[in-house]
Amino acid sequence: MQSDEIRQILSKNAWFASLSESLTDKLLGKGKLRVLCNQQILHQKNDSANGFYCVVSGRIRVSNYTVQGKELVLTWIQPGNWFGEISLIDGLPRTHDAHAEDTTTILKVPKSAFEQLFIEHQDWSQHIMRLLCQRVRSTFSLIDETGCLSLKGQICKRLSLMQQGLQEQNKYTKSFEIKISQDALAQLIHSSRQTVNKILQDLQSDNVIALRYGKIVILNRSVLQELGQI
Amino acid sequence: MQSDEIRQILSKNAWFASLSESLTDKLLGKGKLRVLCNQQILHQKNDSANGFYCVVSGRIRVSNYTVQGKELVLTWIQPGNWFGEISLIDGLPRTHDAHAEDTTTILKVPKSAFEQLFIEHQDWSQHIMRLLCQRVRSTFSLIDETGCLSLKGQICKRLSLMQQGLQEQNKYTKSFEIKISQDALAQLIHSSRQTVNKILQDLQSDNVIALRYGKIVILNRSVLQELGQI
DNA sequence: CTTAAACTGTCGCCATATTGACAATTTAGA
DNA sequence: TCTAAATTGTCAATATGGCGACAGTTTAAG
Numbered sequence: 001m002q003s004d005e006i007r008q009i010l011s012k013n014a015w016f017a018s019l020s021e022s023l024t025d026k027l028l029g030k031g032k033l034r035v036l037c038n039q040q041i042l043h044q045k046n047d048s049a050n051g052f053y054c055v056v057s058g059r060i061r062v063s064n065y066t067v068q069g070k071e072l073v074l075t076w077i078q079p080g081n082w083f084g085e086i087s088l089i090d091g092l093p094r095t096h097d098a099h100a101e102d103t104t105t106i107l108k109v110p111k112s113a114f115e116q117l118f119i120e121h122q123d124w125s126q127h128i129m130r131l132l133c134q135r136v137r138s139t140f141s142l143i144d145e146t147g148c149l150s151l152k153g154q155i156c157k158r159l160s161l162m163q164q165g166l167q168e169q170n171k172y173t174k175s176f177e178i179k180i181s182q183d184a185l186a187q188l189i190h191s192s193r194q195t196v197n198k199i200l201q202d203l204q205s206d207n208v209i210a211l212r213y214g215k216i217v218i219l220n221r222s223v224l225q226e227l228g229q230i
Numbered sequence: 231m232q233s234d235e236i237r238q239i240l241s242k243n244a245w246f247a248s249l250s251e252s253l254t255d256k257l258l259g260k261g262k263l264r265v266l267c268n269q270q271i272l273h274q275k276n277d278s279a280n281g282f283y284c285v286v287s288g289r290i291r292v293s294n295y296t297v298q299g300k301e302l303v304l305t306w307i308q309p310g311n312w313f314g315e316i317s318l319i320d321g322l323p324r325t326h327d328a329h330a331e332d333t334t335t336i337l338k339v340p341k342s343a344f345e346q347l348f349i350e351h352q353d354w355s356q357h358i359m360r361l362l363c364q365r366v367r368s369t370f371s372l373i374d375e376t377g378c379l380s381l382k383g384q385i386c387k388r389l390s391l392m393q394q395g396l397q398e399q400n401k402y403t404k405s406f407e408i409k410i411s412q413d414a415l416a417q418l419i420h421s422s423r424q425t426v427n428k429i430l431q432d433l434q435s436d437n438v439i440a441l442r443y444g445k446i447v448i449l450n451r452s453v454l455q456e457l458g459q460i
Numbered sequence: 461c462t463t464a465a466a467c468t469g470t471c472g473c474c475a476t477a478t479t480g481a482c483a484a485t486t487t488a489g490a
Numbered sequence: 491t492c493t494a495a496a497t498t499g500t501c502a503a504t505a506t507g508g509c510g511a512c513a514g515t516t517t518a519a520g
Contacts, residue, residue, distance in 0.1 A: 066378045090363040095370050125355040132362035133320040139369045140325050146376060147420050148296045181467065190377050192508050213467065213516050411497065422478055443486050443497065
C-alpha cells in the first residue's frame, strides 16, 4: 500500500486531520503497517501495551467476555480511527480484547515513538487529551443508548452510526449497504439474534431497510435516525 | 471550613495526592468553596462549562434523562473526587446533569485558572491525562457491569464500591452503613424499586446485609464482593 | 458442481423484570 | 405531640426478551 494512499485514508478522520504536518509525518514515519487475517487477535484484555494503533482497512472488533464465556462487543473500529492510547498513557494493561473482523490492515506506532512525541512536540499532549475526551464522550453515549433506548432504538442508532461512518470514508458506491450479520449486530447491542431478526423485519416491512444475506441495505436514512431516539 | 481540613479530605484521593505541592497549592488557592443545598443543580446537560470541581462534603448525583423524563443516574461522586474536566478541555457542553444529594460543599476551580495551569506547570497535562484515563476505565467498568452482571451482581458490586469509597474517607465509625434509599439504588442500576427490594431481602436473609429505613448495613463484605462478580 | 458452513426465518416456552396498586412503617418538621 | 412525606414490603398482572429447536437459504471453497 502506498504512503499517500494511507495518508488519504487517515485524513478522513477529524482528529488526525487536526494534527500539524510535522506530527502526522512523525506518526506515519514511525508507524509500521501490519496485516491481520480474519479473527486474528491484535491484543487481549490484561495484556501489557506496546503500541498505538490506527485501522487502515478492514475493522477491529473490541470486546470483553463474561465469566460464562459470552462475548460482549463494545464496538467495531472503522478505518481512519486511532485506538489503544489509554494503556500507553497510564501504564496499565489493555481494557479489552481486539480482534480483526475481516482481513485488516493497521498502522502500529510503537510505545517508544508514542512517548517520544510528548517530548518532541509540545502540542502532542493537547491532541491526546482531545482524543481521550472523545473516547469518554462516545463511551457516555453508549451508556445512554443502553439505558435510554429500546432495542429497536438501539439497532436504528447503530445502523445510523455505521452508515455515517462508511459515508465519511467516501465509500459512496456502497454507502447504503452495511456488511454485518444479524448475529454480529445482536452482539453489538447485547441482545439475541432472534430478537434482532424480528426487529429488522419490522423495519423492512416499513421500508426503512432491506435485508440481504450478511448485509443490511439502508433505504431511508432520516427515518432510521429518528427511530434511533426511541 | 478550615483550609487544612479541606486539604486533609482531598488528600485521601489518590489522584490529588499524586500532584506536586505547588500544584495542590495553586488548585486550593484558586478554588472557591460553594455550598449547595439538597437537590440544588450545579449544572445541567448541554450547559457551557466554567469550572473544574471537587466534592468536599456531601455528594453529587450525575445523571441524564430519557425522552420520557425518567432520570438515569450515572454515578454518585463522593468527597475527594474531582470532576468536570471534559468540557473544559474540549470546549464542548456538559455531558450530564449534576445535582447535589444532601447539603453538599464543592471546591470550584474557575476555567481560567484551570487553563492557566497548563502554562505554569509542565506536568499538569500529564496529570489531566491520567485523570481522563481513570474516567475512561471507570466508564468501561460501568458498561461491563450492566452487560455482564445479573441485577443481584450489579447491586452487590455497587454496595461494595460505595462501602469502599466510604472507608477511604476514613469514616470508620459508620463505614458499614450506606445511606441510600432502595429507590435511589434502583436508579443507579437502571432497575425498579420493587425488584431491588426483592434482591436486598434475599441478601438480608443470607446475612450479607441488614435493611434499615433509608440505609443499608453491610454485614459481610467479602461475600458481597464475591457476589459482585455474578 | 457439490458440499459444508454460515446465515436467516420462525415457533413456543420460560425466566426475568416492569408496572400499578395498596398497606405499613419510619422519619422529619411544624 | 401530631401530621405529612418519605420509605419499605408485597402482590398480581403484564411485558419483554432469551433460548432451544429446526427448516430453509445463500455463499464459499474444493
